[in-house]
Amino acid sequence: MPVNKTKYYEIKKELEPKNITLVAVSKVRTDKDILELYNEGQRDFGENYVQEIVEKQGLLPKDTRLHFIGHLQSNKVKQIVSFVHLIHGVDSLKLLREISKQGAKINRVIHCLLQIHIAEEQTKFGLNEEELLNVIAEVKQKPMEYAHIFIDGLMGMATFSDDEEKVRGEFKYLKYMFDKYKDVTTLNCNLTILSMGMSDDYKWAIEEGSTMIRIGSLLFGRRI
Numbered sequence: 001m002p003v004n005k006t007k008y009y010e011i012k013k014e015l016e017p018k019n020i021t022l023v024a025v026s027k028v029r030t031d032k033d034i035l036e037l038y039n040e041g042q043r044d045f046g047e048n049y050v051q052e053i054v055e056k057q058g059l060l061p062k063d064t065r066l067h068f069i070g071h072l073q074s075n076k077v078k079q080i081v082s083f084v085h086l087i088h089g090v091d092s093l094k095l096l097r098e099i100s101k102q103g104a105k106i107n108r109v110i111h112c113l114l115q116i117h118i119a120e121e122q123t124k125f126g127l128n129e130e131e132l133l134n135v136i137a138e139v140k141q142k143p144m145e146y147a148h149i150f151i152d153g154l155m156g157m158a159t160f161s162d163d164e165e166k167v168r169g170e171f172k173y174l175k176y177m178f179d180k181y182k183d184v185t186t187l188n189c190n191l192t193i194l195s196m197g198m199s200d201d202y203k204w205a206i207e208e209g210s211t212m213i214r215i216g217s218l219l220f221g222r223r224i
Ligand SMILES: *Cc1c(COP(=O)(O)O)cnc(C)c1O
Pocket: 025, 027, 048, 069, 070, 157, 198, 199, 200, 214, 215, 216, 217, 218
């Protein structure tokens, strides 16, 4: 399936006036497909699997910004800390501590987003508000334990549904959380990024206040 450059430019045009970042989700696509978009100027790419992001990192130009958007297991953190641009799906203190520990070993601060559970499906990961508060409080109280992470914002995935009201409601809730906590500024936390919106719901996500969208299928075709 060829990369859809027309769609790429169409989306870029929609995002530009609003200063929204496009992460091109390239999981299961070849490095050749990625390079096709790279050559159009795209630099931010999102990957879900550790082995895949590591392999691709070795093949892609050094100024490619690789985002990890999947569910990260603590025991795999060390494989990606040396190059990852932003980890979107952090959903526990245990994971955050491990990321900071691995970051410390190579003296690199790892940028992270906290994933909030907004969908109906229980299979989707994420923190509830109480857990989010707990993470922020802990990071604030023990800055040295988390010296090599920086929390840049929140991420969420809406329910897989074409019920516009429902999906918008979930995005609204995430935006509300973002606004509520964005003034909490600590040594290693300042919420400026709101990562929400995928191929099927990004237009709603933008209207509800997204600052970063993650698009795969519209650019690279449906995954099989
Ligand atoms: C796969 C994936 C996307 C992209 O999905 P599309 O529907 O192909 O745009 C976005 N975010 C996450 C977390 C994903 O796993």
